[in-house]
Amino acid sequence: MTTINDIAKLAEVSRSTVSRYLNDNGYVSEDAKKRIMKVIEETGYIPSQSAKSLRTKKTGVIGVILPKISTETASRVVGGINQILQQNDYQMLLTTTSMESEKEIEFIRLLQSRNVDGILLLATNTEKPLINAIEKAALPIVALGQEFPNISSVIYPDYNATREIIAYLIQKGYQNIAFIGVGEDDPAVGIERKRGFVDTLNQHQLMINEDWIVQGDFSIDSGYDSIKEIWNKNNKKPDAVFAVTDQIAVGAMQFLKEQQLQIPKDIAVAATGASRLSQFIEPSLTVIDFLNKEAGVIAAELLIEEITGEKAIKKIIHDYRLLKRNSV
């Protein structure tokens, strides 16, 4: 491999001059420049980032920690992050936790050892060990999707958005609304959305039927199973169901269709999350769109701000949109 020393020798200048040329700082004569350029061209020399980073303490790499890459939400967010990072000449080191929360902590350490300039964390929990790991970390971290003390974060308006969509259901005349949620270790999805649901029902003096509140995970299958559970539990059936993710809703719709139920005539379905699927399934799903790509963009911008100075901790509550479609 050719190094800066080889270039220096071939171009008959010193290592320092080559470095000055490469980084375009300090003085380099036209003559020397030309020679160096020529030699670099001929040898196909590529500077070693490892050596550079060792000296400068900067890698130009941002670590991204996410639960799972192969979900539409994740890939949208990553798309947004990527766009900003690329604009700012950063690269993205991607790690996925496969929903194992210990890995989030492990990766924070690992990314630090890789000397990344900052971390974007799409967290699925806010447990104490994770908080500790974040506080101990000596580099900028921005969280997306959950809120953490002492670091900047971009959070989705889980509570308010849920309130709006539930209110919309009620306004449309649905009174018996079922809820398919997820575990509470994910505060944003598991707690906030449920709180939005419960509070809105209470506000409208609607009865909350515990039999109609079930818990799935994030999968289509769990949506199917959850609504089935509701269906088999009781004689009285809901006339609407809200699912905390659109994947869950898709599974639920599958079951409902199998029961020969008309959506939304017999039962309305609404959810959070605007995947392609939610748009093209029939009937098209009424959902909350959290504009994931945008959120990724904002989070990345926040992180870069923080890397390049700006110490302020910012909490940004991201925008959302209620997409009224045909399932309600």
Next chain:
Amino acid sequence: MTTINDIAKLAEVSRSTVSRYLNDNGYVSEDAKKRIMKVIEETGYIPSQSAKSLRTKKTGVIGVILPKISTETASRVVGGINQILQQNDYQMLLTTTSMESEKEIEFIRLLQSRNVDGILLLATNTEKPLINAIEKAALPIVALGQEFPNISSVIYPDYNATREIIAYLIQKGYQNIAFIGVGEDDPAVGIERKRGFVDTLNQHQLMINEDWIVQGDFSIDSGYDSIKEIWNKNNKKPDAVFAVTDQIAVGAMQFLKEQQLQIPKDIAVAATGASRLSQFIEPSLTVIDFLNKEAGVIAAELLIEEITGEKAIKKIIHDYRLLKRNSV
């Protein structure tokens, strides 16, 4: 930041001993081990990968170049890659070209400067400059989706799979089949799939109607526009349409439904690519499933093999599956 020197001093041993401890090679007494362990624990020391890589010429990072992250295909492939890399303690540096082919070359250089141990290239073209860049690169590269000379690659059976699905259409009684393709700069999708289509029609002595062969890009919208173009062009309408991607097919279906056509009664639709959407759209799409995640797994395994010895260039033609569903 604490370095190995600090640890050495605090544990009252030499730098070398700490290094031996960290890498678990050479002799370290139990006593020294204990002291080092304690100091590391107390200080929260994290070794610098930059320094390590500078010495060892290994980073434990694999570069992945892909056209676009936010497609289902890409995220499935990346999921598969990630799984294998994680198992082998590699990290993934992700770059996206946004379909700009010069960027593929740029990123090959960039990733080299980052001293990645290998590159996984999901290419969308096989132009000369790209081939040159690959040949000049002095590190293992594995391509996925397109074939390149002199490097290992995992390729999809574009030709054979297309033949099978077209044959299936014919067998089902469809004789007037339209084709929505993409540009020929993408040989795998643009040329091979078209060739499979044409050859199969010829083999069955079916007329190839040039008016029924149009070109879109990879988007849903282009599917809509393409089938519309076919529809408005001619008095005679096809009774089936094959699209080279399921996204295109979804767009086409949208148009066909708007024309009050029954799928598959009035017109059958088939495509390549088994997205979630293709499964849940109505009617569910008959497609070729290229098992993208699996392909990612195999490509990653191939690359790791190549990094750890094994010099053989392998061309692997990946498996596929014809999913017979309701759109045919």
Next chain:
DNA sequence: CTTTTTTGTGAGATCGATTCCATGTTTTGT
């Protein structure tokens, strides 16, 4: 009881860049 062998440790070179500083040469200002 010597001779090997094994165990344990540290000094110092090295990887490939950046950067401070010293030194010399031009150019500019007055």
Next chain:
DNA sequence: ACAAAACATGGAATCGATCTCACAAAAAAG
């Protein structure tokens, strides 16, 4: 014409690890 400023260059330290080698002490072998 002479001091000051600008230009140009190279030497050498440095970043934080690895790793070869030399050397000494302890254990095993003869």
